[in-house]
Amino acid sequence: xxxxxxxxxxxxxxxxxxxxxHQRLVIFETIDGASNHPSAEQIYDxxxxxxxxxxxxxxxxxxxxxxxxxxxxxxxxxxxxxxYDGIMENHNHLYCLNTNEILDFKxxxxxxxxxxxxxxxKINNFNIKDIRLHITGEKIDIDKKVNFDNx
Amino acid sequence: xxxxxxxxxxxxxxxxxxxxxHQRLVIFETIDGASNHPSAEQIYDxxxxxxxxxxxxxxxxxxxxxxxxxxxxxxxxxxxxxxYDGIMENHNHLYCLNTNEILDFKxxxxxxxxxxxxxxxKINNFNIKDIRLHITGEKIDIDKKVNFDNx
DNA sequence: CTTGCTGCAAAAGGTTTGCAGCTCC
DNA sequence: GGAGCTGCAAACCTTTTGCAGCAAG
Numbered sequence: 497x498x499x500x501x502x503x504x505x506x507x508x509x510x511x512x513x514x515x516x517x518h519q520r521l522v523i524f525e526t527i528d529g530a531s532n533h534p535s536a537e538q539i540y541d542x543x544x545x546x547x548x549x550x551x552x553x554x555x556x557x558x559x560x561x562x563x564x565x566x567x568x569x570x571x572x573x574x575x576x577x578x579x580y581d582g583i584m585e586n587h588n589h590l591y592c593l594n595t596n597e598i599l600d601f602k603x604x605x606x607x608x609x610x611x612x613x614x615x616x617x618k619i620n621n622f623n624i625k626d627i628r629l630h631i632t633g634e635k636i637d638i639d640k641k642v643n644f645d646n647x
Numbered sequence: 648x649x650x651x652x653x654x655x656x657x658x659x660x661x662x663x664x665x666x667x668x669h670q671r672l673v674i675f676e677t678i679d680g681a682s683n684h685p686s687a688e689q690i691y692d693x694x695x696x697x698x699x700x701x702x703x704x705x706x707x708x709x710x711x712x713x714x715x716x717x718x719x720x721x722x723x724x725x726x727x728x729x730x731y732d733g734i735m736e737n738h739n740h741l742y743c744l745n746t747n748e749i750l751d752f753k754x755x756x757x758x759x760x761x762x763x764x765x766x767x768x769k770i771n772n773f774n775i776k777d778i779r780l781h782i783t784g785e786k787i788d789i790d791k792k793v794n795f796d797n798x
Numbered sequence: 799c800t801t802g803c804t805g806c807a808a809a810a811g812g813t814t815t816g817c818a819g820c821t822c823c
Numbered sequence: 824g825g826a827g828c829t830g831c832a833a834a835c836c837t838t839t840t841g842c843a844g845c846a847a848g
Contacts, residue, residue, distance in 0.1 A: 515822050515827060536813080551830040556813060558828095576727055576837080577812060590773055599773070606764055610780065613757055622741050622750070625784040629761065633776040666802060666847050687838080702805040707838060709803095727812080728837060 497525050508565050519550060523558045524582075527568055533579040533589075533598040571598065574632055588629040595635055648676050659716050670701060674709045675733075678719055684730040684740075684749040722749065725783055739780040746786055 505524050509516050526539050534542070540555045559580055562568045569581040574591055579598060586607050590599040611627055656675050660667050677690050685693070691706050710731055713719045720732040725742055730749060737758050741750040762778055 513827085517822070517828065519829070537811095549830075553814080553831075554829055557815095560814095572723055572725055572727060574723055576723060576729060578727060590770070592773075593776065601770070603768070606761070606768075609760065609764065610757070613760065614782070617754070617757075619741070619752070621787045622743075622782075623785045623787055624782055625744065626782070628781045628783070630779045630781055631765070631770075631773075631775055631777070632779070634774045636772045636774055661848095664802085668803065668847070670804070688836095700805075702807095703837095704806075704839080705804055711839095 497528050501528060505567060508567055512565060514561065514565075519547075519554055520558055520561075522547060522550070523555060524562065524567065527562075527580050527582040530582070531600075533571055533581050535577055535579050539580070573598065588631065590635075591630060591632040592635040593632060597635060599635070601629075601631065648679050652679060656718060659718055663716060665712065665716075670698075670705055671709055671712075673698060673701070674706060675713065675718065678713075678731050678733040681733070682751075684722055684732050686728055686730050690731070724749065739782065741786075742781060742783040743786040744783060748786060750786070752780075752782060 501524075502521075505521070506516050508514075509520065522543055523539060526542055527534065530539075530542075532538075536552065536555050536559060539559075540550070540552050543550050543555075559568070559570070563570045563580075566584070569584065571579045571581050571589065573579055573596070574593065575596065581598075583600065585602070586604070587600055587602040588607070590601050591597075592599065606629070607627075610629065614624065614627065652675075653672075656672070657667050659665075660671065673694055674690060677693055678685065681690075681693075683689075687703065687706050687710060690710075691701070691703050694701050694706075710719070710721070714721045714731075717735070720735065722730045722732050722740065724730055724747070725744065726747065732749075734751065736753070737755070738751055738753040739758070741752050742748075743750065757780070758778075761780065765775065765778065
């Protein structure tokens with residue numbers, strides 16, 4: 497984990513009267529080091545290997561705190577469960593219906609086009625907090641051609 | 648319910664070797680007549696008033712069939728639960744974080760801008776099935792000024 | 799009549815909650 | 824030392840599943 501991020505985490509916690517615990521450090525590290533937008537359970541499984549006594553409840557509570565304080569993002573999926581994303585820069589996601597992977601789709605220009613368009617439209621009676629493009633489909637793996645049951 | 652929609656429902660069911668049951672008619676009618684993107688539970692509650700013996704399991708199974716056959720859309724929400732939408736034309740949603748309402752945001756031009764942009768970008772290794780803009784925020788009610796606990 | 803559907807009830811995920819004991823500051 | 828956090832287990836909520844009896848074609 498980059499030193500600057502560690503500082504941000506500690507500062508944010510301290511600034512909110514929250515304690516810097518081992519569990520919080522490890523959970524943050526795990527999300528930051530993951531490129532796969534892990535679920536709470538996946539974070540739990542990964543951490544448990546080195547830290548067998550951590551509990552799933554703590555993972556959930558900690559994720560809640562991190563989301564609330566703007567340290568990570570919660571991502572909802574077509575399957576209905578939640579995933580977590582350490583990248584805070586504005587970006588969108590590709591949802592693979594076959595593998596359940598969430599792939600990052602960073603495109604500042606597109607984000608800008610959409611937000612400019614919405615601004616120009618001046619949606620009445622609605623205070624926009626977040627704009628997110630959900631692109632669902634299927635990842636095409638060039639190397640291995642995979643066959644699925646429902647084809 | 649419009650006659651054409653009723654026909655579409657019956658034809659789709661019959662065409663797939665599925666039976667046209669009272670429950671299916673009522674569930675379809677309920678979604679079609681709803682402007683609020685109901686959850687399974689909400690559909691259940693509404694139908695139960697006139698149809699006390701219907702079961703929630705049937706609602707879920709029926710919704711699954713309808714979604715599979717392209718008669719309705721399933722919509723996932725920031726809260727994680729699923730909602731159902733009878734409008735099949737391409738459109739986007741505004742998610743109100745205060746009231747949990749889902750408001751329709753129909754804007755063909757925007758949908759076109761986004762899909763054209765993505766086409767021009769030619770995303771490799773991903774076969775796009777659906778593009779959906781999720782706009783989250785807060786509905787502003789002009790008439791009544793509401794105070795929330797967390798202000 | 800036969801296949802598929804319904805209602806019921808149980809089970810399965812995923813997430814939240816309550817609380818006693820422990821940790822950080 | 825005291826507020827806040829953790830681990831545990833139970834509870835919760837939404838959705839799925841299995842099955843015996845029932846209804847549609």
